[in-house]
Amino acid sequence: MAQLEKEQTVDGFWDDIANSQKVVQRTSNLKSKVAAYEKLRQDYDDALVMIELSNEEEDEGMLDECTESVEKFESDLDTMTLTTLLSGEYDAKNAILTFHAGAGGTEAQDWAQMLFRMYCRWGERHGFKVTTLDFLDGDEAGLKSASILIEGENAYGFMKSETGIHRLVRVSPFDAAGRRHTSFASVEVMPEID
Structure with a gap:
């Protein structure tokens, strides 16, 4: 991603409109994948903290929140797994x-x-x-x-x-x-x- 961002700062990059659009699109796709991974990682950490807190406090009410948090994490993980499976040569194309x-x-x-x-x-x-x-x-x-x-x-x-x-x-x-x-x-x- 850093290489693509560096390429965008080179003089004359914007002269070739077709190439510049491809590079910007590729950078955008990579950024969204990294952001999705970071969010998934944060959701996982948050779910673990909630489970630990509910165990320490023995609070029945937090159990529903923990269940909801874990189910959301599983759903997001399934989505990311599917995206990872779509990594063939042309899979990212229209x-x-x-x-x-x-x-x-x-x-x-x-x-x-x-x-x-x-x-x-x-x-x-x-x-x-x-x-x-x-x-x-x-x-x-x-x-x-x-x-x-x-x-x-x-x-x-x-x-x-x-x-x-x-x-x-x-x-x-x-x-x-x-x-x-x-x-x-x-x-x-x-x-x-x-």
Whole structure:
């Protein structure tokens, strides 16, 4: 981190806007990881102190506070563990998702749109910026193909395992006879390469 901060002070650093943005973003990501670790360490120390105090004072009321403190620490630790697992070569990159309806006409196009909406909402719910890059409507409903960009830290790391063919079996709302249909849609996930 010190190396990146030193690089920002070099004359002419801001002349190359693309490179300077990358360095500033990388510095910001590292600072947030260090701050998260330091906060986790402090929460751990605080929980230990609370437990020691409740043992010394034999106070039943502090037991609830201790339990709450330990549960919060465990939750934060799980989050940090997940972040550590997302340390592959491209895991920190933004993700580009491409959806294609498979064979099955309107039913498959509807399924592709369901997947599209699901991943868009997932991204928004997890604090990522979601941008539609391309969208081709289906014949009656749904979509034939679409692409989205999910921007944020570890977006590709979270999404990379979603690549593949997704299958849906249901009674089709588009079939007047009410028959069961199997629909397919493909999802391709790629990292956004700088």
